[in-house]
Amino acid sequence: MGKLQGKTIVLGVCGGIAAYKAAALTSKLTQAGADVRVIMTESAVQFVAPLTFQTLSRNPVFVDTFDERDAAVVSHIDLADSADLIVVAPATANMIAKLALGLADDMLSTTLLATEAPVWVAPAMNVHMYAHPAVQLNMQTLAGRGVHFIEPGEGQLACGYVGKGRLAEPEEIAAVIERFFAGAGCLAGRHVLVTAGGTVERIDPVRYISNDSSGKMGYAIAEEAARMGATVTLVSAPTALPCPPGVRLVPVQSALDMREAVLERLPHSDLVVKAAAVADYRPATAAERKLKKQSETMTLELVKNPDILQEIGECKTGQFVIGFAAETNDVDQHAMDKLQRKNCDLLVANDVSQAGAGFGVDTNIVRIFDRSGMVEALPIQSKKEVARRLLELAASRMAAVGAAAEPEGEL
Ligand code: PMT
Numbered sequence: 001m002g003k004l005q006g007k008t009i010v011l012g013v014c015g016g017i018a019a020y021k022a023a024a025l026t027s028k029l030t031q032a033g034a035d036v037r038v039i040m041t042e043s044a045v046q047f048v049a050p051l052t053f054q055t056l057s058r059n060p061v062f063v064d065t066f067d068e069r070d071a072a073v074v075s076h077i078d079l080a081d082s083a084d085l086i087v088v089a090p091a092t093a094n095m096i097a098k099l100a101l102g103l104a105d106d107m108l109s110t111t112l113l114a115t116e117a118p119v120w121v122a123p124a125m126n127v128h129m130y131a132h133p134a135v136q137l138n139m140q141t142l143a144g145r146g147v148h149f150i151e152p153g154e155g156q157l158a159c160g161y162v163g164k165g166r167l168a169e170p171e172e173i174a175a176v177i178e179r180f181f182a183g184a185g186c187l188a189g190r191h192v193l194v195t196a197g198g199t200v201e202r203i204d205p206v207r208y209i210s211n212d213s214s215g216k217m218g219y220a221i222a223e224e225a226a227r228m229g230a231t232v233t234l235v236s237a238p239t240a241l242p243c244p245p246g247v248r249l250v251p252v253q254s255a256l257d258m259r260e261a262v263l264e265r266l267p268h269s270d271l272v273v274k275a276a277a278v279a280d281y282r283p284a285t286a287a288e289r290k291l292k293k294q295s296e297t298m299t300l301e302l303v304k305n306p307d308i309l310q311e312i313g314e315c316k317t318g319q320f321v322i323g324f325a326a327e328t329n330d331v332d333q334h335a336m337d338k339l340q341r342k343n344c345d346l347l348v349a350n351d352v353s354q355a356g357a358g359f360g361v362d363t364n365i366v367r368i369f370d371r372s373g374m375v376e377a378l379p380i381q382s383k384k385e386v387a388r389r390l391l392e393l394a395a396s397r398m399a400a401v402g403a404a405a406e407p408e409g410e411l
Helices: 019-031 042-047 050-057 075-082 093-101 107-114 127-131 133-144 170-185 216-227 255-268 308-315 331-341 383-401
Strands: 008-013 035-040 085-091 119-123 153-156 162-166 191-196 201-204 207-209 231-236 247-251 271-274 281-283 302-304 320-327 346-351 363-370 373-382
Touching (some): 008 019, 008 050, 019 035, 019 042, 019 050, 019 170, 035 042, 085 093, 093 133, 133 363, 216 247, 255 308, 271 308, 271 383, 346 383, 363 383
Parallel strands (some): 008 035, 008 085, 085 119, 191 231
Antiparallel strands (some): 281 302
């Protein structure tokens, strides 16, 4: 049975010379068992005939939004709803811009706007177009919304230039899609405990100490873990984010609350991911009433919070533990130190001084470490993508060592 058996993949083909490679991609995806439905832009039709894709996919090809062939459905909505995944290959600078802006003026852009399926984009264009700040910004915007990119290759381009912009090879695109679906169930049966957000340490009923964590990284991990089949509990400090679908939310405020919620659930967990930014110190006392303005200066006495991750590292009984490190300097050194000191299986370091990484933003740039050193350095990508790669790594390591703890009942 093909690796894509039972999957419906919508392939969007834009107008570029690399459109001919999309024919090979259609063939590969079809051979892997996918039901491939092709949408071409008007410009793509200038390069390759729709009949090529119809013959390879054994499905009708869509070009014109108003060419409705089945009165029972609205074609672009039907395509958007039926897709398990949409891949745009080749994606032109124009289509990327339309997608970033939410424009819907042809069959492909309309379908892309209407779908809830994961979207993969494989750009192909001239080297200078690809490097143009407008294109890069559009891709960054889309990455932040969870669109996945398959980077173009470097080499001789059809326009005569040599550089980056060549559509990734069809084999590579098909392999990325196969890996995506293979990862979908890789945490089935596992209990995953995720922490997120910045803890709130009360000074009085209206004032507190906290940090810039938005919770986006932890929520993305919880969402992806649920998508990969896990039973997920998210212990979250206050954030503005909605609870991801299928995830059990345990709201907490302070580091002490978080510690209690996490340690209580630790014995029932197979995988713990500590993405929360836990305050290292809290006010020695939290006033019960609003503090009144008095003298010119005020001294706040702080006491150390327990290190939850370190405690987990000391008392874990087979759980796979992932820590995070938010650093601004000597990232690798601090990461390895934290990994060892807190007895983590993996540690994810983000240099929060880099643009597009760390607190608040939709993207992250991380380096993942284990006891032997750096395992992977991920380029800038959406927090969802970081989450997926991290969880895939954890799942394969857990499978290899049989790291699952026996579930001891309901979480
Ligand atoms: O929430 P976002 O806006 O998306 O931002 C994401 C993030 C930057 C918060 C996230 O990627 C991240 O780096 N989280 C960890 C931040 C942090 O507290 O790092 P740290 O180096 O201070 O702590 C190291 C590890 O120990 C972390 O896993 C932390 O959860 C844990 N810790 C720290 C202190 C403490 N008292 N208890 C802990 O468990």
